[in-house]
Structures are given as C-alpha cells and as structure tokens.
Amino acid sequence: MKALDTAKLSDLAAALAEAGYRVIAPVxxxxxxxxxxxxxxxxxxxxxxxxxxxxxxxxxxxxxxxSATIDGDAFSLTDVPVEAPKTxxxxxxxxxxxxxxxxDAVFNWxxxxxxxxxxxxxxxxxxxxxTTCDEQCFCxxxxxxxxxxxxxDAILRPADGGAKLAxxxxxxxxxxxxxxxxxVLADLDVxxxxxxxxxxxxxxxxxxxxxxxxxxxxxxxAVSLGCLGCGACAYACPTCHCFDMQDExxxxxxxxxxxxxxxxxxxxxxxxxxHNPRPEQAHRWRQRVMHKFxxxxxxxxxxxxxxxxxxxxxxxxxxxxxxxxxQIDQEAKAPAP
Amino acid sequence: MSVSESLRTEAAALLADGRxxxxxxxxxxxxxxxxxxxTNADQLDALDHDPDQQLNPAAxxxxxxxxxxxxxxxxxxxxxxxxIVLLAAESQITDDDVVILGVDGQTFHGVLDLAAAAALxxxxxxxxxxxxxxxxxxxxxxxxxxxxxxxxxxxxxxKCTRCYACRAACPACYCTRCIVERNTPQWISTAAxxxxxxxxxxxxxxxxxxxxxxxxxCEAACPQGxxxxxxxxxxxxxxxxxxDAKVGYDPEAEPVIGAWREEDKEEYIR
Numbered sequence: 346m347k348a349l350d351t352a353k354l355s356d357l358a359a360a361l362a363e364a365g366y367r368v369i370a371p372v373x374x375x376x377x378x379x380x381x382x383x384x385x386x387x388x389x390x391x392x393x394x395x396x397x398x399x400x401x402x403x404x405x406x407x408x409x410x411x412s413a414t415i416d417g418d419a420f421s422l423t424d425v426p427v428e429a430p431k432t433x434x435x436x437x438x439x440x441x442x443x444x445x446x447x448x449d450a451v452f453n454w455x456x457x458x459x460x461x462x463x464x465x466x467x468x469x470x471x472x473x474x475x476t477t478c479d480e481q482c483f484c485x486x487x488x489x490x491x492x493x494x495x496x497x498d499a500i501l502r503p504a505d506g507g508a509k510l511a512x513x514x515x516x517x518x519x520x521x522x523x524x525x526x527x528x529v530l531a532d533l534d535v536x537x538x539x540x541x542x543x544x545x546x547x548x549x550x551x552x553x554x555x556x557x558x559x560x561x562x563x564x565x566x567a568v569s570l571g572c573l574g575c576g577a578c579a580y581a582c583p584t585c586h587c588f589d590m591q592d593e594x595x596x597x598x599x600x601x602x603x604x605x606x607x608x609x610x611x612x613x614x615x616x617x618x619x620h621n622p623r624p625e626q627a628h629r630w631r632q633r634v635m636h637k638f639x640x641x642x643x644x645x646x647x648x649x650x651x652x653x654x655x656x657x658x659x660x661x662x663x664x665x666x667x668x669x670x671x672q673i674d675q676e677a678k679a680p681a682p
Numbered sequence: 683m684s685v686s687e688s689l690r691t692e693a694a695a696l697l698a699d700g701r702x703x704x705x706x707x708x709x710x711x712x713x714x715x716x717x718x719x720x721t722n723a724d725q726l727d728a729l730d731h732d733p734d735q736q737l738n739p740a741a742x743x744x745x746x747x748x749x750x751x752x753x754x755x756x757x758x759x760x761x762x763x764x765x766i767v768l769l770a771a772e773s774q775i776t777d778d779d780v781v782i783l784g785v786d787g788q789t790f791h792g793v794l795d796l797a798a799a800a801a802l803x804x805x806x807x808x809x810x811x812x813x814x815x816x817x818x819x820x821x822x823x824x825x826x827x828x829x830x831x832x833x834x835x836x837x838x839x840x841k842c843t844r845c846y847a848c849r850a851a852c853p854a855c856y857c858t859r860c861i862v863e864r865n866t867p868q869w870i871s872t873a874a875x876x877x878x879x880x881x882x883x884x885x886x887x888x889x890x891x892x893x894x895x896x897x898x899x900c901e902a903a904c905p906q907g908x909x910x911x912x913x914x915x916x917x918x919x920x921x922x923x924x925x926d927a928k929v930g931y932d933p934e935a936e937p938v939i940g941a942w943r944e945e946d947k948e949e950y951i952r
C-alpha cells in the first residue's frame with residue numbers, strides 16, 4: 346500500500362502545498378495542538394488531538410456575507426466573493442469527519458449555503474485513524490469508530506508501531522491528492538496498527554427515544570446545574586453550526602456578518618418583547634441535547650454529536666454531554682420512582 | 683480526618699439541620715474532580731475535595747436555579763471567599779444566603795458565616811492577589827511604550843473567539859444583560875474580529891476594576907489561552923494603589939467602582 350514515514354508527514358504537506366493546496370493540519374501552538382494553516386517548518390503532530398475542529402475550515406468564526414455602500418441617495422449591494430481556496434484538511438480525526446454528513450445536510454436543507462458549499466467543495470479531507478483515545482472520547486457510542494471515516498476522501502492509518510502512515514484513498518478527490526503527493530509516497534508492505542479501544546458508554550438510540558417523550562423531565566435541571574452558560578462547547582464542537590447575523594456599518598458603508606453563536610447563551614432565544622422561551626440553563630441544555638440526539642435524527646437521520654469529547658475537555662465546569670447521555674440512558678432503562 | 687471527610691461530615695450536618703438545602707462542592711468523575719451539587723445526604727459519598735480547583739464556585743450564586751435553593755453551602759478556597767464577600771458587598775447575596783465551608787489545599791477551615799469568613803481572610807490571608815510572576819509581567823508591560831503594549835494585547839485578543847467563558851466563569855460578572863448583549867445601539871461588535879475583541883476584553887477588565895479577586899477562573903476557562911490574569915492584574919494593581927482598597931475582605935465595604943469619597947486622589951485628572 347501507499348505509505349510514508351510518519352516523521353516525513355511535513356514532506357507530504359510540502360508536496361501538497363507545491364501542488365496548490367492550502368494545507369490545514371494539526372500543529373503545535375504552545376502546549377496545545379491546533380488545526381491551523383501549515384507552513385514550512387511546522388511539525389504536523391499525529392500524537393494528539395486538536396483543540397479545534399474541521400468546522401473552522403468550513404464555517405469560519407466570522408465572515409462577511411453581504412456588503413453595501415450608500416452614496417447620497419444611491420444604495421448599492423456589492424457581491425461578496427466566496428473565499429474558497431483549494432484546501433486539504435490533513436490529519437483530521439475520524440470524529441471530525443463524521444460531522445460532515447450532518448453539516449452537509451443542514452447547509453443544503455431548505456437553502457443551499459453558497460459559502461459553506463464552496464469551501465466544502467474546495468476541501469479534500471484526509472482523515473487520521475486513532476490508535477489511542479482518552480477518557481472523553483466516545484465515538485463508538487454515537488455510531489462512529491476510531492479508524493473509519495466514510496466521508497473522508499482519504500485516510501491515513503498509523504502502521505508499524507506508529508513509524509509509518511499508510512494512505513488509503515476513498516474518492517476521486519482522494520486519488521487526485523495521492524497523485525499530487527506521489528513523490529513522497531512509496532509502495533510499502535506495512536502493517537496497520539490496531540485501532541484505539543473506545544468503550545461504548547451509552548446507547549444513543551435509547552437517548553433519542555427517551556428525549557422524544559421527556560421534554561418536561563426534571564432530569565434537565567439536574568444535569569445542567571454545573572453549566573455556566575458560555576459558548577466554549579458549541580464553538581469547539583464539529584457539528585454545532587448555529588450562527589448570528591450582525592449588520593455593522595457607518596453612514597456610507599455596511600457589511601452583514603455571519604458569526605458563530607451558541608444555544609447555551611441566555612440571549613440566544615431572547616425575544617425583543619423581553620420574553621425568553623428558554624429562560625434558564627436547564628431549558629438551554631434540553632435544547633442542546635435534543636437538537637443533537639432528537640431533532641437532527643428526526644429530520645436528517647443523523648446524530649448531531651460525533652463523540653469527539655472536545656466540549657468536555659474545554660468546559661470550564663467539566664460538564665460532559667457523554668455523562669448527560671449516560672444519565673439519560675440509565676433513566677430510560679430504570680426510571681427513578 | 684482528610685479534608686474530604688471533614689467536608690462530607692459537615693455537609694451531612696448542614697443538610698440534616700436544614701441549615702442549607704444544597705452543598706456546592708466537587709465530586710470525582712473518572713480521573714477528574716468536577717463540580718457537584720448535593721441536595722441529599724445519600725449523595726454525599728461522592729463528595730470529594732478538589733485541592734487544585736480552578737473554577738470559582740461563587741459564579742454559581744448568580745444562577746436562578748441555585749438562588750432558588752438558598753441558603754446554600756459553598757466549598758470555598760480563600761480567593762473564592764473573597765468573591766463571596768464581594769457579592770455581599772455588592773448586595774447580590776445577604777448573610778443568610780450562603781454558608782462557607784472554608785478550605786485551602788489540605789486545610790479545612792470549618793463552617794463559616796460571612797463575617798467569620800472575612801475575619802479568617804484578614805487574619806490568615808491578608809495579602810491575597812496575583813502571583814509574583816504575574817506582577818513581574820505587569821511591570822514588564824508597564825515598561826513598554828504604549829504602542830508596544832497595544833501590539834502585545836492585540837496579538838492576544840486576536841485569539842479570542844467570543845465564547846464568553848471568561849465572563850461565565852467569573853463570579854463578578856453577574857449582569858443579567860452584559861454590555862455585549864446590548865444592541866440599541868450595539869456598543870461592541872459581537873464578531874470575533876479585532877475591533878470587537880479588543881473592546882470586549884478591555885471593557886470586561888475595566889468593569890472588574892477593584893472587583894477582581896484574582897481567582898484565575900477566567901484564564902483557566904479561556905479555551906484559547908489568553909493571559910486574562912495578566913490583564914486583570916494590570917487594572918487591579920493600579921486600583922489597589924490609587925484607592926488603597928483591597929476587594930473581598932469586608933462585606934460592608936463600598937465597591938471602589940461604585941463609590942466616591944472626598945479624599946479620593948485626583949492626580950490622574952490632568
């Protein structure tokens with residue numbers, strides 16, 4: 346199979362950059378790993394987990410989606426060119442890739458989002474299989490696997506005790522990428538390493554089923570007490586996609602921005618009248634869990650959670666959606682009297 | 683008796699007496715110690731002391747769900763006690779709302795009311811504040827030119843994603859409608875871009891002037907690693923010096939940001 350030395354991953358990046366790809370890969374940023382634009386000299390890390398996700402590439406934190414000028418009485422709308430450079434997401438984990446099916450569905454549901462689609466089209470996704478995991482990982486509980494990424498264009502599999510990476514292409518885009526990198530790949534007889542053992546900790550179907558009938562449950566209050574209502578989880582999450590539109594301008598020019606938003610914020614559902622249909626964190630947590638485990642499966646037959654665990658790792662209050670799901674699963678199987 | 687055992691014993695007594703209806707403490711989950719909310723004696727086996735806690739549980743005292751349960755008990759290290767004292771000084775809680783279970787590393791300071799907790803701070807922790815290395819970095823920053831300092835902070839704030847974890851983690855950030863949530867007009871851009879990020883972080887620091895108890899929860903909460911303790915120390919140290927006031931030691935003290943005295947220095951008015 347086509348493979349390369351893990352230590353030579355930067356050479357692969359260089360070859361792809363040479364072929365015109367913008368390379369986004371997990372690189373060191375101080376003490377953390379971050380998915381960021383690779384430049385020559387950066388080491389691509391395969392031994393950790395990036396704090397941010399593939400979402401950052403497809404849905405930026407803030408983008409201009411419309412712009413206008415006013416000159417006297419003349420108002421004119423200017424087209425905003427969609428920035429979608431040819432990109433490779435090199436070494437994103439399978440749980441990141443699992444988010445794509447859901448993001449693709451939402452951004453092409455009642456409206457085809459030109460901005461998202463342009464970036465999606467321009468991006469070749471190369472997954473990296475996991476041979477280790479941590480306490481917060483739970484891909485196997487939500488229909489995923491540490492070594493399978495069906496939506497990826499290609500997948501890198503650690504082999505020979507991590508010394509090598511085998512490249513397996515899965516689509517035409519993946520094959521094109523392998524061609525571009527032909528100079529750094531060799532036909533080697535390598536043995537892929539066993540995938541990480543990610544224990545299943547809850548039954549996602551049971552959670553979906555319980556949600557449908559327990560909108561008013563006291564459980565929502567109990568599981569959300571620790572939540573302080575920030576947006577760290579939603580922003581880090583590969584599937585969270587809610588956004589806020591903001592118009593900013595002067596007397597002569599304006600832009601319309603699409604910014605990340607979080608259903609955890611109190612303001613998220615605040616009405617102009619002053620009424621808030623989700624006045625407390627319990628209501629907002631109910632929304633978070635039901636959106637991911639009830640509404641999305643109902644509408645698109647796909648979960649809104651890939652078990653990446655970023656939310657739990659980053660949460661200032663250590664709230665973990667996996668723990669909440671475990672509690673729901675327990676409640677579903679043996680309801681408290 | 684370990685601190686955990688002492689906490690469990692006192693928590694059980696407080697619940698049994700009906701003195702509080704909830705204990706805000708920590709519990710073990712796998713290899714982590716995470717916030718725990720105990721309303722029943724039979725839950726207390728899970729209560730565990732977290733000597734490395736970075737979160738400030740006084741932040742929970744603004745949540746309606748918690749306020750409805752008052753009086754509550756809070757396991758509080760000295761910086762957290764300062765925050766609770768601040769909340770009392772700013773009329774967010776009364777003496778009757780909170781019982782403090784004082785802790786510090788592996789020391790248990792007992793069950794304290796507000797007055798006793800403040801007395802403990804004055805007696806045993808009179809010099810709480812940012813670490814010396816933070817203060818040294820404040821000096822370095824102050825030695826820079828205004829342009830260099832502005833450039834330093836611009837680089838830090840570029841990382842900000844406007845998740846507001848800093849605000850959520852801070853007990854002094856209890857406004858029901860934050861300045862960034864005001865939109866007639868939208869004073870601060872909500873986009874995670876330079877202009878808004880600078881304004882947000884600086885305004886939060888200004889709104890904490892004389893109110894920050896240097897607990898570090900904001901910096902620990904920040905997913906992007908912005909040195910918020912440094913920013914808050916820059917403001918906090920100036921306030922302490924100019925107004926000769928140290929927040930969090932006196933539940934009756936008027937907040938510096940909200941009070942004027944005839945003897946306040948006016949040298950900075952030029």
